[in-house]
């Protein structure tokens with residue numbers, strides 16, 4: 051049985067699609083499963099590429115860009131920690147743009163897992179420190195527009211843009 | 226066979242393939258052996274060169290992509306072999322310059338110096354065509370095997386292997402079993418001091434590379 055997907059997940063997919071991104075390289079996370087399901091059912095032309103580690107995902111995405119694509123990387127905020135060297139020593143200095151969609155653990159919205167807190171608390175400051183533009187999706191209705199705006203800016207200016215999916219938004223549907 | 230010998234041989238056989246090189250000595254030798262617009266030199270992101278090659282191979286299924294990785298670098302991102310095994314891109318060849326050391330940082334031995342087998346790791350991750358080569362003849366034959374297979378599959382262009390080389394490889398007793406799918410060639414090489422380094426103008430190098438592949442970045446800024 052197909053349930054209606056959450057509004058935020060449909061918005062994320064529509065935003066990624068709207069900027070012409072047809073390759074989504076990802077490492078799974080619970081909330082992202084909603085996004086993956088929308089892609090699988092409604093956007094068959096979007097290629098979903100599973101990576102074993104987030105840094106690998108950024109490398110694959112860089113190659114996709116060099117080959118003429120507009121890639122998206124999707125991962126959990128902890129995965130940004132796994133990726134910092136590829137971001138700072140490949141994507142930034144070579145000005146290889148991409149869109150990141152990051153499910154945010156460890157924010158202030160009822161996180162129960164202490165292992166998620168330090169990175170979750172630091173992720174925005176880390177983005178600022180390494181020059182990655184970021185926006186937190188403020189509401190389900192704003193998902194499409196936020197993703198499109200961040201993604202379009204990234205690809206037009208050869209920079210990196212990240213959209214954070216706050217837990218308060220995704221856990222309404224992710225039990 | 227030194228890494229420089231191996232690199233020169235690969236550049237000679239590469240034809241119009243894109244070549245992505247891992248940081249440090251593998252990239253330095255690629256530049257010295259033959260700078261060309263279709264070379265992409267990494268200056269950081271240790272371990273990620275093979276993943277860049279995979280992404281490029283996925284983006285451009287009719288282009289041929291060769292990665293020149295290092296043993297230490299591949300060991301930092303072994304999961305990339307599982308992803309390649311999963312996706313089976315037929316247009317990707319990963320050549321690991323296995324000098325059994327971290328040469329760029331002073332020659333500390335890597336686990337391959339003690340028997341860690343990267344070709345076996347690749348096969349275990351479902352990359353059926355994974356071979357270890359120890360001489361230039363074997364490397365040439367392995368590269369010819371790639372070319373032969375691509376031709377058999379009707380890939381848009383084959384690796385430009387000179388006809389005599391191909392015949393010699395086919396006549397020789399070294400015959401890598403090459404099947405459809407990606408190729409990993411672990412080249413056991415002697416360390417050789419690099420004689421040149423690629424430019425550190427990263428953005429210009431990237432733009433040159435993309436233009437050579439027919440994907441100028443300007444087209445990606447404003448699609449249509």
Ligand SMILES: Cc1ncc(C[n+]2csc(CCOP(=O)(O)OP(=O)(O)O)c2C)c(N)n1
Pocket residue numbers: 135247248249250251269270271294295296297298299322324326327328329330335
């Ligand atoms: C993340 C990271 N760790 C360590 C280094 C330092 N480093 C640069 S090159 C290199 C050795 C790479 O070894 P290998 O891939 O085997 O190539 P080789 O130098 O032997 O040709 C190391 C350790 C680095 N640049 N980045």
Ligand SMILES: [Mg+2]
Pocket residue numbers: 295296297322323324325326327328335
């Ligand atoms: Mg080495």
